[in-house]
Amino acid sequence: MDSTADRSAPGRAVATADVDRSDPHYRAWLKEAVRKVQADANRSADTHLLRFPLPEGWGIDLYLKDESTHPTGSLKHRLARSLFLYGLCNGWIRPDKPVIEASSGSTAVSEAYFAKLIGVPFVAVMPRTTSAEKIRLIEFHGGRCHFVDDSRKMYEESAALADRTGGHYMDQFTYAERATDWRGNNNIAESIYQQLRLERYPEPTWIVATAGTGGTSATVARYVRYMQYDTRICVPDPENSCFFDGWTHGDPHAASDCGSRIEGIGRPRMEPSFVPGAIDRMMKVPDAASVAAVRALEGAIGRKAGGSTGTGLWSALKIVAEMVAAGDRGSVVTLICDPGDRYLDKYYSDDWLAEQGLDVRPYTAAIEHFLATGDWPC
Template sequence: METVDVDRTDAAYRAWLKEAVRKVQADANRSADTHLLRFPLPEAWGIDLYLKDESTHPTGSLKHRLARSLFLYGLCNGWIRPGKPVIEASSGSTAVSEAYFAALVGVPFIAVMAKSTSQAKIDLIEFHGGSCHLVDDPCEVYEVSMRLAAETGGHYMDQFTYAERATDWRGNNNIAESIFAQLRREPHPEPAWIVATAGTGGTSATIARYVHYQQFDTRICVADPENSVFFDGWLRHDPQATSERGSRIEGIGRQRMEPSFVPGAIDRMMKVPDAASIAAMRVLENVLGKKAGASSGTGLWSALKIVAQMRAAGEHGSVVTLICDPGDRYLDKYYSDEWLAAQGLDIAPCRAELEAFLADGSWPAR
């Protein structure tokens, strides 16, 4: 039988691929690590709270890490090709970061997003050279993204499937490795809890896997907003859980259990009312002088509740949560009292709870 030998090597493509990978890796090499900020708590409590400030990435959010990993994954798998568009289903921040990397390697980018996405995010995607395809129902983003990829011959990046596998959770400067390195000289270098929020679920999966791999005792809590199914799906062990309404907290919460959400890796989940997320976001600004998005407020509310529970139990240690993106993307939304009124959201009671806790250590029982 004659040997069959098929060689698909294209010299021009291989040269383009090498240069594209170099550019993405060079971007990481140019970027300093993000800061780990200390949230002030009374020293007598013996508990330290830190916020990993992912808003300092070049594209302004936690999703910069994910987009870099997804582009390297897509490039090295041969999925991203010269001249062909990358398409992504996104609630905004991932698309901003992917538009940046698409421009870096020289391919078109199309973001498929709900019409409710903040205008500031749409403007940033277009600033980085991407285009936006807006849909009425957030549940449509998956199907529309696949259709556009088929029609254009492009690549559907599919962050909701590949987020948990594109990142090397064993190390290689992932967010978990960075957190533990920055805590090394702190009073409690191995945190009792790390609190994450979930959009794809990739961040919580990366942190949880790293903790287990390194044999740390740190526990992982995922804070979930209203109208998201992650909490219910995790509680009922139901991978098919769905929700009829989408999350009001941009960047986190989903209407289906996403493939990148790994429920078995995490220890605890906490359902957070939207009013509490926005109240915590505004308290964060008062305490640190820094505007952050409402997803950061979701994590901060849960982290402070855990601090309160540790204090009540007489426990000492540290807790870490994340600043996911900057608040200037939401000035006409979460920072707008008119928007809150239109949504029927009263954040005053939740804000009062937080301020009372920070003042005297008491967390009202609900």
């Protein structure tokens, strides 16, 4: 199941075989399901754009788009809503048939919410190492967790489950970049620019977006080009992920032998929704640096966030340091992807860090030195 067509075919094949599109009961169900998903967006306010405190004399503003305030607590709420509308309008999601997703956690939490909203079963296929809090949230929203020992097996197991049950494999890693309207329609990119409109640097020099599916970075980059902005896009990549190598060497077949320790980002293969040509820069970020940054965030603004937020913040701070060194002024935007209370047993646990062999102290010292002096020591 290496090709996009093969991986998504089981759900589509069953969908076209067992539903009469002219059946008035099905059409009534479909209209109501789409209405419920759209109503969720209509009820939701925009997420906040928070400022990270930097010395005023630097002439640089750093912002964090706080996606943890969505109803399901993460950036993936936007994606899940788009994927459900895409699947419903394509006729792939049907009454009483399960929706199945390969997910390390946050996407599955959000998809479980939308599945419950429209009244269909949901199954999340995920690594056994997924945080206990994410598992609890999936089950809270009525989803069921199906575990695999090797994260690289999630795709084929999800497709096989869809085939066996007659359900639909949502396949976020293929459809993330195409299910989202990147031209606007209050997507995350349009929202960032609208919220920056009255700031002193309304067009950011850089937007930093980590990649799991790659859908967010693709959406932001496409919107920037569509609107003819000069903003550049940076994608930080954690350890045990192949995106950086694939982008650097132009290798669509790049792969990693094991999964990422930073949940929600980094992949063992180049995903179909990751669009290298839309990205201006990538950084490889040590996992210990991600944890140090997310802990520094709590000290700076009093908010706990997940490890992927730390990966993005580390890269954003490094970009700010480069701007300071060059005497540039402007703004940088990154994301709070999800809340830290989902990871108290991981990124906020010294025992977990010791088990993983991660020493955050040099990276914590680097951040403190930079914020005090403006010099990046690493």
